[in-house]
Amino acid sequence: xxxxxxxxxxxxxxxxxxxxxxxxxxxxxxxxxxxxxxxxxxxxxxxxxxxxxxxxxxxxxxxxxxxxxxxxxxxxxxxxxxxxxxxxxxxxxxxxxxxxxxxxxxxxxxxxxxxxxxxxxxxxxxxxxxxxxxxxxxxxxxxxxxxxxxxxxxxxxxxxxxxxxxxxxxxxxxxxxxxxxxxxxxxxxx
Numbered sequence: 001x002x003x004x005x006x007x008x009x010x011x012x013x014x015x016x017x018x019x020x021x022x023x024x025x026x027x028x029x030x031x032x033x034x035x036x037x038x039x040x041x042x043x044x045x046x047x048x049x050x051x052x053x054x055x056x057x058x059x060x061x062x063x064x065x066x067x068x069x070x071x072x073x074x075x076x077x078x079x080x081x082x083x084x085x086x087x088x089x090x091x092x093x094x095x096x097x098x099x100x101x102x103x104x105x106x107x108x109x110x111x112x113x114x115x116x117x118x119x120x121x122x123x124x125x126x127x128x129x130x131x132x133x134x135x136x137x138x139x140x141x142x143x144x145x146x147x148x149x150x151x152x153x154x155x156x157x158x159x160x161x162x163x164x165x166x167x168x169x170x171x172x173x174x175x176x177x178x179x180x181x182x183x184x185x186x187x188x189x190x
Contacts, residue, residue, distance in 0.1 A: 001026075003069040010060055020060070024053055027070060030150070031077045037145045038081040038138070040130075048084055052077045071159045078142060078160055085138055132182040136175050143168055144175040 009019035031052055036045040055076050063072060133141050146152045154165045
């Protein structure tokens with residue numbers, strides 16, 4: 001079903017719930033993994049997916065169609081992730097390194113994260129990559145995840161993040177360099 005058809009069904013009060021259920025089924029898994037890559041923990045990701053779709057439900061009536069529907073939903077999910085991580089830092093007065101350490105512990109204890117939903121094979125390789133990603137600033141990690149794992153175009157990421165394509169390209173390449181450096185260091189320390 002196209003976005004236009006889905007929105008038409010949503011705007012009709014007799015098919016609103018049905019249309020929203022279709023929308024959730026269509027985007028839930030992608031949104032879950034988008035969020036999970038940022039917050040690592042399954043329960044946190046589930047909560048944020050729920051919050052994302054509550055916001056979608058409450059705001060879908062005002063969706064103007066200036067962007068694609070999935071881009072708009074990703075933007076909501078992205079903001080939920082960044083707000084969650086910022087609140088977590090503020091709530092526990094944690095410096096960035098401590099939040100990174102906490103996420104690293106969750107990553108190591110969540111074997112389902114390493115083996116599910118990602119394209120790389122090999123549990124150890126995946127774990128090393130995820131550890132490298134946790135070393136990145138949140139927004140850089142977000143850009144890397146959307147480009148590398150979700151295979152999004154820079155223009156789509158720009159719509160979601162409100163950042164210029166040039167800045168995204170620079171951020172992505174900087175993230176790749178940092179990941180390579182981390183992996184090189186971890187290979188020599190093994």
